[in-house]
Amino acid sequence: MGKKENLIFLELLRKVVDKLQKSVEEDALEQLDSALELATILNDILKEEALDVELSEDLVSEKLSKTQTQLKETLINDPGKALKDLQKIVRSDSPLFDDIVLQLERYNRLTKNLQKGLVDYFDSDTEFTKIANTVIFIINSLEDADLK
Numbered sequence: 001m002g003k004k005e006n007l008i009f010l011e012l013l014r015k016v017v018d019k020l021q022k023s024v025e026e027d028a029l030e031q032l033d034s035a036l037e038l039a040t041i042l043n044d045i046l047k048e049e050a051l052d053v054e055l056s057e058d059l060v061s062e063k064l065s066k067t068q069t070q071l072k073e074t075l076i077n078d079p080g081k082a083l084k085d086l087q088k089i090v091r092s093d094s095p096l097f098d099d100i101v102l103q104l105e106r107y108n109r110l111t112k113n114l115q116k117g118l119v120d121y122f123d124s125d126t127e128f129t130k131i132a133n134t135v136i137f138i139i140n141s142l143e144d145a146d147l148k
């Protein structure tokens with residue numbers, strides 16, 4: 001091949017490369033647009049899911065808060081019942097369960113000793129206050145995972 005034919009060949013080759021490059025750029029732009037559209041759709045779905053999860057967590061937190069309030073109200077009038085209610089609603093594998101059992105045992109023992117006259121009123125009042133404080137701490141420490 002001569003010089004002129006080489007130049008013609010190079011010119012044709014450059015035109016083919018330019019067309020291929022434009023084609024690739026157009027395809028890449030189309031693919032980029034598709035990817036962007038897909039990312040937007042996924043982002044919208046994730047936002048909706050996050051909102052659903054957030055709403056669900058709010059409902060669970062509201063339920064826990066109501067449970068805690070009810071337990072505290074019961075504690076005012078009947079500490080023994082509050083402890084038994086706690087024992088019923090807390091999972092046995094929760095770290096708080098053992099604390100509840102210990103406080104219930106302590107409460108029952110103190111009540112029996114008071115009835116038998118083995119403990120005077122002042123000492124029993126102090127002990128009941130300690131038990132109530134511990135029960136309030138347990139109630140405030142409750143988490144959703146602790147409940148049955």
